[in-house]
Amino acid sequence: MEPTHKKLRINRERFKQDFDELAQIGATADGGVHRPSLSPAHLEARAWFRQRIEQAGLVFRMDGAGNHSAFLRCGPRGAATLLLGSHLDSVRHGGRFDGPLGVLAALETLRVVNESGLALPVNFEAIDFTDEEGTLVGLLGSSALAGTLEKSVLQSPRGGRERLEAGLERSGLTEDGFFTVRRDPDTLAGYLELHIEQGRRLAASGTQIGVVHNIVGGNSYRLTFIGRADHAGTVGMEERRDAAQGACEFTLAVRQLLTEDFPGCVANVGDMAFDPGAFNIVPGRVAVSLEFRAPDVYLFDELERALLEVAASLAEQRDLKLNVEWLGKWDPAPMSPIVQNAITEAADSLNLKHMTLNSGAGHDAQSLAPLCPAGMIFVPSVDGASHSAREFTHWQDCVNGANVLLRAALRLAAER
Amino acid sequence: MEPTHKKLRINRERFKQDFDELAQIGATADGGVHRPSLSPAHLEARAWFRQRIEQAGLVFRMDGAGNHSAFLRCGPRGAATLLLGSHLDSVRHGGRFDGPLGVLAALETLRVVNESGLALPVNFEAIDFTDEEGTLVGLLGSSALAGTLEKSVLQSPRGGRERLEAGLERSGLTEDGFFTVRRDPDTLAGYLELHIEQGRRLAASGTQIGVVHNIVGGNSYRLTFIGRADHAGTVGMEERRDAAQGACEFTLAVRQLLTEDFPGCVANVGDMAFDPGAFNIVPGRVAVSLEFRAPDVYLFDELERALLEVAASLAEQRDLKLNVEWLGKWDPAPMSPIVQNAITEAADSLNLKHMTLNSGAGHDAQSLAPLCPAGMIFVPSVDGASHSAREFTHWQDCVNGANVLLRAALRLAAER
Numbered sequence: 039m040e041p042t043h044k045k046l047r048i049n050r051e052r053f054k055q056d057f058d059e060l061a062q063i064g065a066t067a068d069g070g071v072h073r074p075s076l077s078p079a080h081l082e083a084r085a086w087f088r089q090r091i092e093q094a095g096l097v098f099r100m101d102g103a104g105n106h107s108a109f110l111r112c113g114p115r116g117a118a119t120l121l122l123g124s125h126l127d128s129v130r131h132g133g134r135f136d137g138p139l140g141v142l143a144a145l146e147t148l149r150v151v152n153e154s155g156l157a158l159p160v161n162f163e164a165i166d167f168t169d170e171e172g173t174l175v176g177l178l179g180s181s182a183l184a185g186t187l188e189k190s191v192l193q194s195p196r197g198g199r200e201r202l203e204a205g206l207e208r209s210g211l212t213e214d215g216f217f218t219v220r221r222d223p224d225t226l227a228g229y230l231e232l233h234i235e236q237g238r239r240l241a242a243s244g245t246q247i248g249v250v251h252n253i254v255g256g257n258s259y260r261l262t263f264i265g266r267a268d269h270a271g272t273v274g275m276e277e278r279r280d281a282a283q284g285a286c287e288f289t290l291a292v293r294q295l296l297t298e299d300f301p302g303c304v305a306n307v308g309d310m311a312f313d314p315g316a317f318n319i320v321p322g323r324v325a326v327s328l329e330f331r332a333p334d335v336y337l338f339d340e341l342e343r344a345l346l347e348v349a350a351s352l353a354e355q356r357d358l359k360l361n362v363e364w365l366g367k368w369d370p371a372p373m374s375p376i377v378q379n380a381i382t383e384a385a386d387s388l389n390l391k392h393m394t395l396n397s398g399a400g401h402d403a404q405s406l407a408p409l410c411p412a413g414m415i416f417v418p419s420v421d422g423a424s425h426s427a428r429e430f431t432h433w434q435d436c437v438n439g440a441n442v443l444l445r446a447a448l449r450l451a452a453e454r
Numbered sequence: 455m456e457p458t459h460k461k462l463r464i465n466r467e468r469f470k471q472d473f474d475e476l477a478q479i480g481a482t483a484d485g486g487v488h489r490p491s492l493s494p495a496h497l498e499a500r501a502w503f504r505q506r507i508e509q510a511g512l513v514f515r516m517d518g519a520g521n522h523s524a525f526l527r528c529g530p531r532g533a534a535t536l537l538l539g540s541h542l543d544s545v546r547h548g549g550r551f552d553g554p555l556g557v558l559a560a561l562e563t564l565r566v567v568n569e570s571g572l573a574l575p576v577n578f579e580a581i582d583f584t585d586e587e588g589t590l591v592g593l594l595g596s597s598a599l600a601g602t603l604e605k606s607v608l609q610s611p612r613g614g615r616e617r618l619e620a621g622l623e624r625s626g627l628t629e630d631g632f633f634t635v636r637r638d639p640d641t642l643a644g645y646l647e648l649h650i651e652q653g654r655r656l657a658a659s660g661t662q663i664g665v666v667h668n669i670v671g672g673n674s675y676r677l678t679f680i681g682r683a684d685h686a687g688t689v690g691m692e693e694r695r696d697a698a699q700g701a702c703e704f705t706l707a708v709r710q711l712l713t714e715d716f717p718g719c720v721a722n723v724g725d726m727a728f729d730p731g732a733f734n735i736v737p738g739r740v741a742v743s744l745e746f747r748a749p750d751v752y753l754f755d756e757l758e759r760a761l762l763e764v765a766a767s768l769a770e771q772r773d774l775k776l777n778v779e780w781l782g783k784w785d786p787a788p789m790s791p792i793v794q795n796a797i798t799e800a801a802d803s804l805n806l807k808h809m810t811l812n813s814g815a816g817h818d819a820q821s822l823a824p825l826c827p828a829g830m831i832f833v834p835s836v837d838g839a840s841h842s843a844r845e846f847t848h849w850q851d852c853v854n855g856a857n858v859l860l861r862a863a864l865r866l867a868a869e870r
Contacts, residue, residue: 237688256687258733269840270722271672271747271814272653275712277838282723283709286702293699296691306686307698309731317674317724317745317781329733331687365733398687422693424685 044387046154046448048146048440054433056142060086060126061134070427071134075127075169075178076104076205083126087141087166094149096164102215103182104168110148113161113451118227120451121410122147122443123165125402130173133429135436139417140232141166143440147447159454160227162447167402173197174205178216180405185220192216226410228377228450231403232443234431235416236424239395246438247385247392248416249378252333253404254303254396255370257342259328261288261349262361267314267322278320284358285310285324291348292328296341303341304398305330333396334370371404377413377450384445390438399424411450415442460803462570462864464562464856470849472506472558476542477550486843487550491543491585491594492520492621499542503557503582510565512580518631519598520584526564529577529867534643536867537826538563538859539581541818546589549845551852555833556648557582559856563863575870576643578863583818589613590621594632596821601636608632637825644793644829644866645822648859650847651832652815652840662854663801663808664832665794668749669820670719670812671786673758675744677704677765678777683730683738694736700774701726701740707764708744712757719757720814721746749812750786787820793829793866800861806854815840827866831858 063086064071064079073080084106091098097109106126109119124140144164151162168179174197181187192213195202206212235241240248265279289307296305309327330345332338346362353360378394385392397414406412417439420430479502480487480495489496500522507514513525522542525535540556560580567578584595590613597603608629611618622628651657656664681695705723712721725743746761748754762778769776794810801808813830822828833855836846 235688236685237690238693239690254687256734268838269652269815270720270724270745271670271816272651272840273720273814273838274653274655275709275720277654280709280722282705282726286705289698289702290706293691293696304686304689304691306696306734306736308686308733308735308737309728310698310726312725315725315743317743318672318722319724320722321724327731327733329686398689399685400687422684422689424688 046150046444048143048150048437048444050437053142053146053437053440056090056145057138060138060142064128066131066427068427070132070429071128072131073126073128074130074173075171076174076209078208080127081209084166087126090145094152096148096152101219102211103179103219104209104211105179105183105219106166108145108148108164110152110162112151112156112158117160118225118454119163120160120227120447121163121165121229121406122447123167123402124231124233125167125170127169127171127173129171129425131427132425133427135234135429135431136236136424137170139234139431139436139439143232143443146440147444150444158451160451170402174202177400177402177405180402182216182219183221184405184409186405187216221409223409227454228410229403229406229412230377230443230447230450231401232415232417232439233401234424234429235419236399236422237419238422240416240418241420243393244391245393246390246418246435247442248395249381249392250373250397250414250416251378251394252373252396253371253401254331254333254398255335255338255368256329256331256400257338257367258365260325260363260365261328262323262325263353264323264359264361265321268320270318270320273320279357280320281324281358282312282321284353284356285326287352288326288349291352292345295344295348299344300337300341302396303330303332303337305345331398332370338370368400371407373403373407373413374411376411376453380446380449381413381415381442383449384442387445388438388441390442415439415446462566462860464559464566464853464860466853469558469562469853469856472561473554476502476554476558480544482547482843484843486548486845487544488547489542489544490546490589491587492590492625494624496543497625500582503542506561510568512564512568517635518627519595519635520625520627521595521599521635522582524561524564524580526568526578528567528572528574533576534641534870535577535579536643536863537579537581537645537822538863539583539818540647540649541583541586543585543587543589545587545841547843548841549843551650551845551847552652552840553586555650555852555855559648559859562856563860566860574867576867586818590618593816593818593821596818598632598635599637600821600825602821603632639825642826643870644827645819646793646829646859646863646866647817647819648831648833648855649817650840650845651835652838653835654838655811656832656834657836659809660807661809662806662834662851663858664811665797665808666789666813666830666832667794667810668789668812669787669817670747670749670814671751671754671784672745672747672816673754673783674781676741676779676781677744678739678741679769680739680775680777681737684736686734686736689736695773696736697740697774698728698737700769700772701742703768704742704765707768708761711760711764715760716753716757718812719746719748719753721761747814748786750788754786784816787823789819789823789829790827792827792869796862796865797829797831797858799865800858803861804854804857806858831855831862
């Protein structure tokens, strides 16, 4: 007979009630939520979360980065902490599942473990990270906790300095506070996060659980093809040095390169700016917004080299100049094999079909991966919709994911 | 021996002095001029033109459309008028040659004919048309004179209603005035215009004079390729319905179609608008700004059909929708064979190398073409530059053009 803790399951109804209550906060008319980080709606969601923690008899904690936690002392004095979590903020006009699912499943896990009275070798913590989505900075709370946040980033945050200052004021946080919350890796037993896939692979293959192998790295460039602006009536086709021809050939070549030579990677031309941008003027300059992602460092570098070579070669063939502006990157984050294994075993124990996949989106888990064994559990997204009110995951899939989180956490705790 | 009037030439120095004086009015630091129609600088140029007309002993006339003319009664009572002209307004931050060259050569022609004391079968008029360039409406004065201006156009002018009203106020013109200036075709013996080519064909082939065969027609569309916006990290390349792929294939196909199947025609994708237009979102919609031009009605229609077919077919192949929005057109205007012949003979009489070509740009001559025998003389543009301070034509080419204008005008007059 299996030990008791291997048969534990989350409380499906309580979990659902939490989910529905939380989805009311910042709810939009189309069924989504609008809870940008540190906005009034986000702070209301955090206040609700604190209340639920305290109602459950768990310890509430908040750190200088605003990260909100439920703490369960189920381990011996001085034991390390197993972190479970995600985030309660949303993109602007986002969906109900991205973030909250992981936080609520973590809370539910702590409640179930607490109720079971189990004594474990580690303590459990369910954490809601500040500003995962980047309406302010992106991975803000988790990078502060990891000690990798840089002061310069707060000086010119991607959401604008004004919005950051307003958010700090509204929530009573200070900039200095973010640099006081770094956790010593020795105090961390691991990190586990349940999240919706935000893609179509699980649903398309009828798989219930995704075991994340890597969180992909991303890199972005602005590539400007430069030709010569000309009168589009008086200058013949053969005489033109049309910047749009280079930009368009490149855009088609990107897709071809990725599908033929870089399976598992993605690239996107998400915008173009034409200069001067008039019906009757041949485009003199076209700036292409390029982003690409790869699951490991080797492919990441190979892909970057290949894309820049293609751009340079096409520009040259068209007698165009190419201006290359690098805009920044984040590196691929491999998930811990120990955690992947715990997730796989947990899914098997629940008779759930699982597969290994990479996360094309960024997550707090990538901040934690350098500190401690970190991993992620994905559940299917209907139609792959995300960052939109259309975001939806069947409740049974949410329950499956939360049960895998609970059991994987117990396995990791036991292996400690 | 040839009759005297066949040996006439314009006064090169006087013509140059006029040109240099005029170029001071609205001059920009980079050597161009900024004289949008009915702006203070444009009205100053017109006042200067009136002064030069009166100093030359010619009759000054202004009509209700603000068109300024020098009139020379060199024909018998009741004789028709041979119109010579162009425009003194410029595009915003334009060049010194586009327009003024034709007006000043027309003035110089009238002075030379006046000084020669010739009696001709027609009267001569040198005209400066209001708003050829379209900072207000485009071909405004010439279409009013032709009786083809529509009232609705003044209600929503392409330069905006406010600018038109300010210009009318500044110049003392009224909207009603534009509808009082239509000329009876019986009163017009023809129309001749000297202009810079605004392209590279004359210079590239070492030809001094271009005889315009057709003024091309132009047509514009906004074509929107519609796919599905997706997360550019989580949705694989094969799953995407990327609107940019259709828009880019179309842009390349336009160029191929024109160079292979439509010699003498041009087409331009001058702008694209990506929606939502973010690095990390697969483009859901891309709107393409398309303009194309053709020298005759048959090619014009064929080209339109071919371009729209290509767009529809590429959209379908990529599983995209296509939204077609027509934005308006102007029809091709054939130049009179009689006038083309007079220009050719005039160039031959001056031992100038000439060639027939089409005008890719619009000109006042296209307003006149339905009323009377109309034609245009082109002179070489260095590097094809136009609508820019870089616009330049060697003075000898300007003089050649003015002499061809003079002699072609005398030939047309004699044939009357």
